[in-house]
Amino acid sequence: VQSRSRKSSAPVLTSDWFFGYPTALKMFTQYRPMLVEGYAKFNKHAFQVPGIKGWIVFVGRELYDDVRKARDDSLSMPEQVKDTVALEYTIDRAVALDPWHNSVVRKQMTQALGAKFPEIYDEITSAFQDELKLSGKEWKPVYAHDLIIHIVCRASNRLFVGLPLCRDPVYTQISRDFSGTVMFSGFLINLFPTFLKPLVGRWITAAPRARKGFEKFLVPMIKDRWRKEQEMGELWEKDKPSDLLQWVMDASKEHDSTPEDITNRLLGVNFAATHTTSLSFTHVVYWLAARPECASILREDVDEAVAKHGWTKTALGEMHKIDSFIKESLRVTGIGATAMGRKAMKDLTLSDGTFVPKGASVVMNLWGIHHDPTIFPKPLEFDPLRYSRRIEAGESEAGNSLATASGEFLFWGGGSHVCAGRHFASQEMKTMLAVIVSLYEVKFEGLADGVRPKDRWMAYSCIPDMKQRVMFRLRE
Numbered sequence: 213v214q215s216r217s218r219k220s221s222a223p224v225l226t227s228d229w230f231f232g233y234p235t236a237l238k239m240f241t242q243y244r245p246m247l248v249e250g251y252a253k254f255n256k257h258a259f260q261v262p263g264i265k266g267w268i269v270f271v272g273r274e275l276y277d278d279v280r281k282a283r284d285d286s287l288s289m290p291e292q293v294k295d296t297v298a299l300e301y302t303i304d305r306a307v308a309l310d311p312w313h314n315s316v317v318r319k320q321m322t323q324a325l326g327a328k329f330p331e332i333y334d335e336i337t338s339a340f341q342d343e344l345k346l347s348g349k350e351w352k353p354v355y356a357h358d359l360i361i362h363i364v365c366r367a368s369n370r371l372f373v374g375l376p377l378c379r380d381p382v383y384t385q386i387s388r389d390f391s392g393t394v395m396f397s398g399f400l401i402n403l404f405p406t407f408l409k410p411l412v413g414r415w416i417t418a419a420p421r422a423r424k425g426f427e428k429f430l431v432p433m434i435k436d437r438w439r440k441e442q443e444m445g446e447l448w449e450k451d452k453p454s455d456l457l458q459w460v461m462d463a464s465k466e467h468d469s470t471p472e473d474i475t476n477r478l479l480g481v482n483f484a485a486t487h488t489t490s491l492s493f494t495h496v497v498y499w500l501a502a503r504p505e506c507a508s509i510l511r512e513d514v515d516e517a518v519a520k521h522g523w524t525k526t527a528l529g530e531m532h533k534i535d536s537f538i539k540e541s542l543r544v545t546g547i548g549a550t551a552m553g554r555k556a557m558k559d560l561t562l563s564d565g566t567f568v569p570k571g572a573s574v575v576m577n578l579w580g581i582h583h584d585p586t587i588f589p590k591p592l593e594f595d596p597l598r599y600s601r602r603i604e605a606g607e608s609e610a611g612n613s614l615a616t617a618s619g620e621f622l623f624w625g626g627g628s629h630v631c632a633g634r635h636f637a638s639q640e641m642k643t644m645l646a647v648i649v650s651l652y653e654v655k656f657e658g659l660a661d662g663v664r665p666k667d668r669w670m671a672y673s674c675i676p677d678m679k680q681r682v683m684f685r686l687r688e
């Protein structure tokens with residue numbers, strides 16, 4: 213296992229007996245306990261563990277700036293991602309090598325979030341109605357993740373490609389399934405030696421079928437928009453759609469892209485956006501179902517802001533309790549125990565003196581930091597107003613808001629690769645929570661108030677119990 217990289221100088225947490233294979237296997241089930249143990253044993257400093265691909269150096273908050281500021285030629289995020297999801301085979305080589313569309317997500321898409329809010333709000337409210345189909349005062353049990361992924365997929369695609377495609381059952385199914393396809397295909401591809409990877413990617417995994425499926429919808433749409441641009445000239449500039457597809461098409465002029473290349477980039481964004489948001493928000497819904505007493509506090513927060521500003525992005529900005537509830541849900545549970553995985557592209561020394569050899573990984577110990585009692589008093593307790601109280605006490609709003617990435621909130625990663633869609637994802641999750649508390653009552657099926665089902669862990673991923681159903685009913 214560790215023959216792929218030499219050891220770092222950090223202390224070793226677990227034995228590297230038998231090439232570290234037993235530890236690498238243990239990490240499938242014991243990843244989080246190992247992070248907790250290492251954080252305590254080495255007093256928040258760096259330690260290392262042998263992983264499947266080589267040595268992993270887990271670092272604490274003191275090295276956040278090292279990781280954040282590192283460039284891809286020393287600590288590389290794309291190379292680390294390559295080792296896990298093999299994007300060049302599951303999505304496309306050109307997209308993996310030059311993801312220029314990420315800056316369109318970061319800039320044009322984020323700048324449009326205020327103007328696009330009414331559409332996102334419309335999509336979220338209508339998707340809840342269509343999916344829940346509630347009437348009267350009956351409670352309806354649903355699998356929350358299944359519900360949420362349908363809503364997230366429609367809401368995100370309203371912004372990515374607009375109506376009517378964001379509601380197309382075939383298109384949205386590909387979008388919903390695609391993250392799972394990429395994760396599984398990437399895992400499979402990475403089991404093979406490099407020269408076989410393209411063949412495995414092409415013939416054994418489901419990724420090419422998903423790409424073809426997306427192309428059927430998007431290629432004609434792109435060609436049609438290009439044709440209209442040619443025919444309408446100036447008028448097109450005024451009337452053209454305002455969605456991610458169009459912003460990527462506009463940016464593609466500098467890159468000589470084909471309609472297939474643009475399609476792959478949209479798929480790439482769907483991959484980044486769908487499961488991350490739906491899994492995260494399922495955790496939020498579980499906390500709400502476990503703490504029904506919070507609903508009225510959150511509802512007041514929504515009512516007050518909406519009374520002043522209507523359903524707008526400005527109103528959302530004033531919903532500090534909604535923001536805090538989500539942020540605290542994601543601090544306590546979240547979707548993963550680590551963040552900011554980077555692969556060392558050369559031998560380097562971190563600012564605490566830790567030597568990291570070429571080929572090793574450096575990863576932030578998110579779990580340790582998010583549950584550190586010196587940063588978060590009573591860290592294991594779910595304290596929904598933890599962040600809004602800090603704002604009320606005079607701390608900065610930006611510093612405590614959900615969308616802000618920091619050394620104490622690693623959920624969005626950090627540095628030059630910090631999540632490009634975090635403002636949208638935050639807006640989407642806040643709107644969903646505000647809509648839920650305004651329109652519905654929520655509780656777990658068959659569980660007492662205050663009880664939250666145990667999460668399942670797969671390596672570093674934290675998955676809410678998918679067998680537990682959540683009950684919804686319309687409010688009076």
Ligand code: HEM
Nearest residue numbers: 314484485488489492552624625626629630631632633637
């Ligand atoms: C709750 C939902 C989400 C979570 C937890 C999440 C988390 C992350 C994380 C941890 C990273 C890597 C950061 C790093 O390593 O420093 C990332 C990157 C990225 N995310 Fe998100 N994300 C979410 C939603 C979205 C959405 C909705 C979009 C697009 C609309 C998006 C687009 C991206 C892109 C394009 C990157 C790559 C940025 C780059 O390499 O420059 N994400 N995200």
